[in-house]
Amino acid sequence: MSDQLIRHDTHCRLCGGNRIATVFKLADTPMEDQFVIGPLEQPFFPLELALCEDCGYLHLPHIVSPEASYTDYVYVSSLTVGLTHHYDQYAQKIINDWAVPASALVVDLGSNDGSMLASFKRQGMQVVGVEPAASIAARANQAGLETVNDFFTAEVAANITGKYGKASIVTANYMYANIDDVTEFTRSVARLLGPDGIFVVETGYHPEQMKIRMFDYIYHEHFSYFTVEVLQHLFAASGLELIHAEKTAPKGGSVRLVAQLKSARRSVDPSVGELIGEEHASGMRDAETYRKFAREIADAKHQLLSLLMGFKAAGKKIAGFGASHSTTTLICHFGLAPFIDYLVDDNPVKQGRYSPGFHLPVFSADKLIADQPDYVIMLGWQHRHSIMAKHPLMNGTQWIIPLPELQIV
């Protein structure tokens, strides 16, 4: 089964070059978000980060087919709780900054449950979403947010323009890294855009994430780890021009980019050159930068494991907080499963399920009060401040914070 699902690219998916350097080899990992209802056997797939030394594209060379990820995608994985405000601001800012005409067409690609569409609709825009997961697309349609249930292709772009006309805004919010043939995808975006339309991408930004040692953003659904420089080339190869780039806060560091058709008239603002300059200065095209990062993560792992071995030898009971893509990468790469009795998470759809591969049971956080473990490893450490505020530990239970610095609190 796993052989049919996986493809190993030995050439760069963007430039076709073959000078591909493996820069970070992680532990083999099951599909990171497949929390299952029973202890099913699940395949583990290679998880490596590779750098194209010709164009600087940082990517996974092993691709597990998107169908494998999405067919079992039975719930809203990126729960939008708390993001409504972020999306409202996002929609308002884009409309204001780029002087988009009122009631123009907005198309959101990977529209999930329609939260972003709803924000644009509140601003008076006409909205259409494209979402490959059937149950989630159905939910958006029921909420009155018109959503095409499909992967975005040239054909889907043609159908949308046939029915609604060309788009003034196309958004791709935390999904651009999840696309296999991203050049073809971006060419289809160019077909969808009106003459003055803009394409707005927000995606995780590893130059910032690496500063806080956030390696667990690496997982099989993220095929690409984009720099602004790589995106500038990718857009240019697809009929678009990158005109603006800015860092944003979500996901431990993100970047928001705005592009237009090459024939459009806006000028490129200095933000693009500034961010590319920062990327060069911090060695983002240099394989050694990532290898050094991998060594730092290995040190963090050894520190944590020696602590946990001591606790386990002393008979301590240890739970883990967090059940997501990232926590699966963290558990697999650090080898944490033997130390953890169970996981807890606030997301009700994860509760009652088992973690991918190792089948640690997932409970609600109430379990920590009932069970009183000695330690809880903060697997969702990027969200530690909000988690710790919401879930004060009692009866002497302590948090173990694994990253960016190992801490017991």
Ligand SMILES: [Zn+2]
């Ligand atoms: Zn390349």
